[in-house]
Amino acid sequence: MADTILVVVEQREGKLNRVSWETIAAGQAISAQTGWTLEAAVVGSGIATIAGEVAAKKVAKVYDVESARLEPYTPDAFAYALKEFLEKHPAKLVLMPHTYQVRDFVPQLATTLQTTAISDVIGYKYESGKLSFTRQMFQGKFVADVSFAGSGPCFVTFQNGSFRADKVEAGATAAPVETVHVEIPDGVVRNHPQEVFKEAKQAVDLTQAEIIVSVGRGIKEQQNIELAKQLADALGGELAASRPICDNGWLPMDRQIGSSGQTVAPKLYLALGISGAIQHIVGMKGARSIVAINKDSEAPIFEISDYAVVGDLFDIVPPLIEEVKKARA
């Protein structure tokens, strides 16, 4: 098999998401260390402009994989098109961003090629000629170095924020772009997706908040939310929550932080009773400072906290509100 790394970027309505650029950065780093050739592919319909955008970066070649049936997205069409493509253009490694869309089709694609995808990866190691990928396990309490044992290609999906989009190197000259038309026969696509929509108008834009007080399962009961609200008010910040709180209807969905909610980067993120599952962390790890109060001393949230308090939030928050009020008076 050719020693090629292929990065498959994700576009929606003609725009690449940031994690696609991060994945290109990961590809460039692995390419520099292994000496393997880095190529990229854009998949969709009428997306030559994006292919051109990617070709300006330091990659050997960009493929524009086109079919009218790739729009709107369906897992069947994407798995089919990329299988066809990879059979003609073999790669050793295929890197993608770990988005909801990629999660939807990559296991199908890997299975049709009788191979595997190492998912939600946050880093890699290249030691004595062997490549392994680092991923979180047990909700972030541990990480694992995972190696690939098949004949390839090995699919790897990268978690949001694991590499830096601004580290993507530009190419000396534009890389060649090759358009590949894929014929997707009738009957391949079984699902019929409707328009994408938003449930309700987002009432709260947490992305602009400078201070966020966020609650998790540790708050225990709906009536205790008020305590967190008082702290948020005292600090002049917004109240937010992890997914289970919004699932329970204790706070509206538009206050949810994490992969299925909002991604925020406030000056202060104060986490009350939040353990720090990966899906939550990806939505707030960009905060300038993180303070966590949790009674479980091994909660993964502490790994990324600047200040940590191991204890019962119901003991600590009341005096904290008083102290904050005094300090701001």
Add this chain to the structure above:
Amino acid sequence: MKILVCMKQVPQKDAPLKLNEAGTWIREDVSYEVNEPDAFALEEALRQKEKHKGEVVVITAGPARASQVLREALAKGADRAIHLEDQAFVGLDAYNTARAIAEAIKDEKFDLIFTGLQSDDYGYAQTGVILAQILGLPHATIIMAIEKTEAGIRVKRELEAGFFQFVDMPVPAVLTIQSGINKLRYATLIGIKQAKTKPVRKVTLAEVQSAIGGNLQKIERLYVPQKSKNTEFLEGPPAEVAKKLVEKLKNELRVI
């Protein structure tokens, strides 16, 4: 509707986990519970059955302790259970787990197969989709609503950043269910009693061995993540901790 729900037993959320001596897995002497999204998948199956009649079958792969997940599901209203029982199932990658499940149900015909969208231990988020591909069925992931239609089903997929999408698809199909799709029920006393008489089919590793192969993914090492930050732990009685924290917020982080 005949619905299969794939469920997994995982370590309890707050259980303190320790590494084994080889540093390749956790020590298994911890408390376990049902993987949270799988509980929502079961609840959704029970609700579909209540609406459209039919049967709910639950399946799990794991050692003897995993039977607890099946007992709870039967007590909540599932009709019967399948237990792929062997310690070895814990170490299978997603591809092999899906192949083992496919083999165990090869003589059955389900209209819908549900899985949770991911497990709290490995977090692959892949087994359901792989199972669909092995069985030659269409799939949809991260589902927040399911409605029967004339031609099949209409599901509501959750996308990122607050977006959703309805997808029409034929049945049979495989769906991965998101937490929060419904409100979980508790088992009733009568349910717990009835569960004891419901059938549980045990499937041994030997029975599915021919369908699975070597793992394509290998965990070389499992370890505690290196801290990316210098976390300062504030200690003392609550009033004192509150004072210290406010001092940090004011003078170090400068947010007050």
